[in-house]
Amino acid sequence: MKLAYSAASPYVRKVMILAHECGLADRIEKVPTAVRPDQPNIAYGSTNPLMKVPALTTDGGEVLFDSRVICAYLDTLHSGRKLIPETGGARWKALRLEAFGDGMTDAALLVRYETFLRPENLRWKEWIDGQSLKVTQALDQLESEPDQLAGDVTIGHIAVAAGLGWISFRNIVDAFAGRPKLKAWFEKMSERPSLKATAPAA
Amino acid sequence: MKLAYSAASPYVRKVMILAHECGLADRIEKVPTAVRPDQPNIAYGSTNPLMKVPALTTDGGEVLFDSRVICAYLDTLHSGRKLIPETGGARWKALRLEAFGDGMTDAALLVRYETFLRPENLRWKEWIDGQSLKVTQALDQLESEPDQLAGDVTIGHIAVAAGLGWISFRNIVDAFAGRPKLKAWFEKMSERPSLKATAPAA
Known part of the structure; x- marks a missing residue:
């Protein structure tokens, strides 16, 4: 399988964490792929018209995206414990x-685009504040309802961990100040080989 | 069940199209919910910290989001043909x-925010062009590979139809000019009672 890959993408990391957890990482060939909303990668558009990473080309030649679909697909390719429970309340x-982790990351990514990519004279304070508030409210709910993060690792934990790692890496907000439970959870989660193998490089 | 609802949201419409297709629309109480990224709806933040619609409060009191999770959940509540095939290539x-439909809609929504919500002097041409290109490339691929849209209606068709309807409603790009196959498909799809019952109001 081939994965359109960018080392810093939180959604690529999410896929790779799951791949490591499922023992599939060795079967994935990483194809470095540069994507920036303001500099369209037209060549890559023939693989994924949305020009986002990750996208997975299966051994059968089908192109799957986005990270949710890829993770669901990979979770069918192994015989271990499923990271996406198949039925019931656990599912x-x-x-x-x-969705919570992905949504938090989506908002953080919009903050990054606004404060890093966009020319300084075109930045809009209300937009930055509004997207940042989504991130901090999500972090606050994770802190105040730690039961969400209890139990065996699932795709939910992986999405939250990939998002938290990226928010810290890019310093979007101070994710852990005043959130000791979330900090302790993330530190423990970060000890897993799947997270160590995929940590974003400085 | 209660659905945080906004009549113009393409993701709310996606959920409601599926609900109508599955005979569940009558069981959903719509709760009008105003969301704008630049004007945070703090009260709604206690339901969904990401302050986006849709969110579904189940009869058991759990809050599910986003549209993908809600659609997957609703598809388990009826005994008819599943709109999300359970296994194999069809799945x-x-x-x-x-994901294709949602991603196209995400990009179109970013164009809308940039050209409608954002103050005129803070708009960035490269951003508008880049997001618009994602939309038009997605539309072009739907036109050039019509097999994607063949077969019985699934969640995929619903996501594309909800996105196309919104792109036309908001006039983000001219979705059908030079795309006769896509136009014919959408016109046929629009005749379904589920689409008629959920069309965005002018």
Whole structure:
């Protein structure tokens, strides 16, 4: 399988964490792929018209995206414990937490685009504040309802960990100040080989 | 069940199209919910910290989001044909198409925010062009590979139809000019009662 890959992308990391957890990382060939919303990668557009990473080209030649679909697909390729529970309350808890992690990361990414990519004279304070508030409210809820993060690792934990790692790496907000439970959870999660193998490089 | 609802949201419409297709629309109480990234709806933040619609509060009191998770959940509540095929190639085809439709809509929504919400003197041409290109490339691929849209209606078709309807409604790009196959497909799809019942109001 080939994965359109960018080392700093939190969604690529999410896929790779899951791949490591499932023993599939060795089967994935990483294809370095540069994507920036203001500098379209037209060549890559023939693989993924949305020009986002990750995208997975399966051994059968199909192109799957986005990270949720890729993770769901990879989770069918191994015989171990499923990281996306197949039925019942556990399934909705995991998928909700995945959407929560992805949504937090989406907002953080919009902050990054606004404060890093966009020319300084075109930045809009209300936009930065509004997206940052989504991030901090999400972090606050993770801190105040730690049961969400209890139990065996699922795709939900992986999405939150990939997002938290990226928010810290890019210094979007101070994710752990005043959030000791979340900090302790993330530190423990970060000890897993799957997270160590995929940590964003400085 | 209660659905945090905004009549113009393409993701709310996606959920409601699926609900109508599955005979569940009558069981959903719509709760009008105003969301704008530059004007945080703090009260709604206690339901969904990401302050986006849709969010579904189940009869058991759990809050599910985003549209993908809600659609997957609703599809387990009826005994008819599943709109998300459960296994095999049909599953990945449908989920890929859903991600494709959602991704196209995400880019279109960013164009809308930039050209409608954001103060005129803070707009960035490269951003508008880059996001618009994602939309038009997605539309072009739907036109050039019509097999994607063949077959029984799935969550993929619903996501694409909700996105196309919104792109036309908001006039983000001219979705159908030079794309006769896509136009014919959308016109046929729009005749379904589920689409008629959920069309965005002018």
